Amino acid sequence: xxxxQRLVSALRTLLAxxxxxxxxxxxxxxxxxxxxxxxxxxxxxxVSQTIDKVAADPRxxxxxxxxxxxxxxxxxxxxxxxxAGGGCKxxxxxxxxxxxxxxxxxxxxYGLVQxxxxxxxxxxxxxxxxxxxxxxxxxxxxQVVDVRVPPPKRxx
Amino acid sequence: xxxxxxxxLAACIATGTMLTAAAAATVRFRVVDFAGKPIKDAxxxxxxxxxxxxxxxxxxxxxxxNRQFVPQINVVQVGTYVDFPNSDNILHSVYSFSxxxxxxxxxxxxxxxxxxxxxxxxxxxxxxxxxxxxxxWLLVVKTPYFGKTNAAGLLVLHHLRAxxxxxxxxxxxMRKVTASRPLVVTAGGPPRQITFTLKAGRMPRHGPTMPGMxxxxxxx
Numbered sequence: 001x002x003x004x005q006r007l008v009s010a011l012r013t014l015l016a017x018x019x020x021x022x023x024x025x026x027x028x029x030x031x032x033x034x035x036x037x038x039x040x041x042x043x044x045x046x047v048s049q050t051i052d053k054v055a056a057d058p059r060x061x062x063x064x065x066x067x068x069x070x071x072x073x074x075x076x077x078x079x080x081x082x083x084a085g086g087g088c089k090x091x092x093x094x095x096x097x098x099x100x101x102x103x104x105x106x107x108x109x110y111g112l113v114q115x116x117x118x119x120x121x122x123x124x125x126x127x128x129x130x131x132x133x134x135x136x137x138x139x140x141x142x143q144v145v146d147v148r149v150p151p152p153k154r155x156x
Numbered sequence: 157x158x159x160x161x162x163x164x165l166a167a168c169i170a171t172g173t174m175l176t177a178a179a180a181a182t183v184r185f186r187v188v189d190f191a192g193k194p195i196k197d198a199x200x201x202x203x204x205x206x207x208x209x210x211x212x213x214x215x216x217x218x219x220x221x222n223r224q225f226v227p228q229i230n231v232v233q234v235g236t237y238v239d240f241p242n243s244d245n246i247l248h249s250v251y252s253f254s255x256x257x258x259x260x261x262x263x264x265x266x267x268x269x270x271x272x273x274x275x276x277x278x279x280x281x282x283x284x285x286x287x288x289x290x291x292x293w294l295l296v297v298k299t300p301y302f303g304k305t306n307a308a309g310l311l312v313l314h315h316l317r318a319x320x321x322x323x324x325x326x327x328x329x330m331r332k333v334t335a336s337r338p339l340v341v342t343a344g345g346p347p348r349q350i351t352f353t354l355k356a357g358r359m360p361r362h363g364p365t366m367p368g369m370x371x372x373x374x375x376x
Contacts, residue, residue: 066223068288093247093262100265101246149266151245 033132034086037125043086044077046119051076053115060111063102083136096143109145113137180315182347183339187309187325189356194309198327198354199231199295201302202313202339205320211235211300215271218282218292219243220250220263225282225292228359229328231302232294237271249285253364256280256296279332283363291363293328318343325352328359 037043051073055064064072079095081088092098113134120130187198215237219226221244232238240250242263250261256278261269274280274296284290295302301321303311318341324334335354 066287066289068286071285071288093249097264098247101244149245151243152266152268154241154268 032085032087033129033136034081034084036129037084037120037133038123039086040077040081042123042125043080043084044073046116046123046125047077047080048073049119049122050112050116053119054112057111057115060108060115062108063099063104080133084133095140096147099144100147100149102147104145104147106141106145109141180317181341181343181345183313183316183341184347184349185305185311185313185323185325186349186351187305187311187327188351188353190353193356194305194307195327195354195356196305196307196309197229198305198309198311198325198352198356199229199302200305200311200313200323200325200352201231201295201297201299202316202321202323202341203297203299204301204317205322207298208300213237213273215239217241218294220248220284220290223284223287223290225290228292229304230292230294231304232274232296233300233302234277234296234298235273235275236296237273238294239271240269242269247286248290250282251285252280252282254278254280260285279326281364288362291360295326297324312347316341323350325354327354327356329356330354 034043051064051069054060055067055069075090075092078088078092079090080086082090116137117130117134120133125133183202185200187195187200189195211233213235214233216230216232217239218230220240220242223244223246230238240248240261240263242248242265245265247265248263250259250263252259256276257272257274257280259272261272263269274294277296277298280294280296282290282292282294301313301316303313305311321339321341322336323339324336326334335352339348339350341348
């Protein structure tokens with residue numbers, strides 16, 4: 001087992017555990033996950049730091065070549081806001097369409113997840129809230145990793 | 157037979173005159189910078205003072221290949237459709253805020269989009285909202301007499317009808333203006349040679365800035 005396979009396996013266990021754990025028994029009924037993480041101020045910050053680190057990492061940044069990172073940060077923050085009950089409506093491009101034919105590997109996907117975990121921790125997001133967000137993001141894997149769409153058939 | 161000649165033939169038949177070789181002229185253009193070095197991919201076009209009969213709409217292609225527009229520098233006649241075939245088959249969001257044509261065209265993997273029609277003259281600068289190093293120019297001109305210089309800075313325009321023209325030359329570094337001067341084409345005689353001297357520069361590395369777009373992200 002290579003180190004990256006070990007990492008993927010560990011992260012999968014973690015995500016599965018986070019998903020199984022469900023909502024904590026004493027969750028604040030009126031507070032969303034988004035608010036619990038610190039709202040836009042904190043989320044926009046850890047998203048920005050995550051994207052910068054991924055884009056600077058030669059093992060992970062293949063799909064980010066020439067990409068407008070400021071836009072990615074805005075869109076991802078908005079997406080997380082919607083996903084985590086922050087009251088946003090994500091008006092961006094569907095996740096699968098964004099990633100189609102970029103050749104993103106599973107290692108790259110989990111590499112980003114790993115950096116995201118670190119940046120959430122660095123921004124003092126609770127372990128419980130970190131796991132809740134990862135559990136919400138985990139089902140995106142099939143819409144991100146190795147999404148292949150054949151070219152359209154042209155009439156001419 | 158190329159299009160200007162075909163247009164002339166149709167017009168000449170319509171007015172009951174004969175098409176003769178002497179009715180059209182050839183003009184050779186050379187575009188150089190102030191150091192005398194040839195400028196490649198400069199656009200030259202000659203607009204007749206007397207408008208020509210409307211041309212049948214054509215379709216040009218600006219492709220997306222390896223996260224770049226191909227070609228980056230383009231010229232078409234007013235009314236032309238431009239197809240964006242998206243050969244790299246990844247998501248692009250082509251946009252322009254140029255007054256001559258404002259549009260956003262989402263190109264999704266696996267899908268085709270109808271071509272975009274350019275029916276106002278002017279300079280259209282295009283970018284991609286996803287890939288900020290993508291940039292392309294499209295000059296939309298009121299004439300069928302146009303072309304792009306080769307590596308030697310040369311371009312030949314054929315079949316110009318005798319008459320008065322305003323000729324223009326443009327290099328990407330000139331952004332939104334063209335250099336222009338009058339031209340009188342007389343039928344017959346040897347081909348005219350015209351040299352344009354332009355201030356050439358580097359192509360910008362990033363797409364046009366998007367006024368008001370940075371706020372539009374759905375955060376409420």
